[in-house]
Amino acid sequence: MAKMSSGSKSSGAIERLLRAGTNDHYEDPALYDFEYDDQREDVEWYRARAREFSSPHPILELGAGTGRITIPLLEDGHRVVAVDRKQSMLDRLNAKVDRLDDARLEISESDICALPNHARSVGMVLAPFNVLMHLYTWDRLLACFEEVERVLRPGGMFCFDVLLPDLEWLLLDPDLHHCRTRFIHPETKRAMVYSTNHTYDHETQVAHIRIHYHDAIGRGARVRPEIPPRKTVQLAHRQIWPEELRCLLHLAGLELRSLEGDFDGDRLTHDAESQVVVAQKPTKKRGA
Ligand SMILES: C[S@@+](CC[C@H](N)C(=O)[O-])C[C@H]1O[C@@H](n2cnc3c(N)ncnc32)[C@H](O)[C@@H]1O
Known part of the structure; x- marks a missing residue:
């Protein structure tokens, strides 16, 4: 992050703002759950994708947070590896799972640009609710996409959403x-x-x-x-623009399957709030 500079702010001040900007909002997980309690459309969309692309292999969820998506996936019978770098959010997820007593969940406190070693073992990767917008440079985003490509089995799917600028x-x-x-x-x-x-x-x-x-x-x-x-x-x-997503997914060796506006399958027009993306790891390496 140190290379960032902008306007009159020193790079140190920008780094501090970015550090706060990726931490502060997740310091009060009970308030986080309260604020997003009525957000259901994305939960149903991710459940549907997990059903559609179901495989016997685990789902890896990037930035799982308090488990807004994780818990319904477990309830649907999937195995999930939940990755997040914020202990406070994972503690709340853990407490919810204790109640379910669920052995199908693995929790990993890691950065989504350096995933736990699940090389070619994951059936599907999810990055729900703007998680990728916390990667503040294109090279961090590319590093994350390359990690997704590394952990996915050939043919595995990568589903995520980020806001449309x-x-x-x-x-x-x-x-x-x-x-x-x-x-x-x-x-x-x-x-x-x-x-x-x-x-x-x-x-x-x-x-x-x-x-x-x-x-x-x-x-x-x-x-x-x-x-x-x-x-x-x-x-x-x-802010991530559609052409950046297409470019970085391609550079990481992933193939874009769909890029839609919001969770109802609409075209990406000016009134769409989110970019909802499905990409796939090809079954054969490019040029092979
Ligand atoms: C908006 S929340 C989304 C949480 C959950 N997916 C949901 O839908 O409610 C973003 C989550 O991503 C996590 N996060 C942000 N940057 C991360 C990074 N570089 N590595 C791992 N987790 C990260 C945050 O700690 C937070 O829990």
């Missing part, structure tokens, strides 16, 4: 707060107001999102503007 959203005023929502923290039971703003770095293609948590005033989503938020969390998302 939204130019209008990226260029919003960095000082304006959006998505103001009142909620009760699932553990502290404190009434809080969530809002976000962000700054887009054109040079590195990274959106530095700030998620602010204020104490709520009264019953609505009002806050006292003179009082600073109880906490502000950084989330850094590298």
Whole structure:
């Protein structure tokens, strides 16, 4: 990451922002689960792909987090290797699995650019919910794709989703707060107001999102503007364009099968939120 530079910020400051942007949001796994509890479309899509491409070999899930996708896959009878670098997220996944008492799960605290040694043994690799947007340079993304190619069995599938860069959203005023929502923290039971703003770095293609948590005033989503938020969390998302995905998948020796807009199989048009991708490791090496 050290080679990154942008605008007036020193490379040290950018590195710190990126480190926070890949950690902060995952420090409170109970809040993470609460915030994404009603997101179901992607869960159903990954379950369907696992059924469609089912094989007796394990599924390897990159950035498995608290197991939003992992647990339904286990419930469907799959064997899963869950990879994540964040202990706090894996601890929560572990606690859920303890309840299921499931021996079909292997948990690995690793970086998705240096996977545990499962060479040519995995039937399918998944990278759900923008995990790949935490790889902040094209060479990190390529390293990850090469690892996917290494662990997959010939013919194995690689399924993932990343946001489609939204130019209008990226260029919003960095000082304006959006998505103001009142909620009760699932553990502290404190009434809080969530809002976000962000700054887009054109040079590195990274959106530095700030998620602010204020104490709520009264019953609505009002806050006292003179009082600073109880906490502000950084989330850094590298924007990845469709042609980058096609290029890097190709360089890693993977073949693109489909690149769709969202989980309902639509074309990738300006109103799609996500790029939903299926790629495959060819059964024969190129040129063989
Ligand atoms: C948005 S969450 C997605 C979690 C889960 N897949 C889901 O759908 O809810 C991203 C996850 O990727 C993990 N992550 C980010 N960068 C990573 C890396 N380089 N190696 C391993 N895990 C990473 C984070 O710790 C976090 O748990």
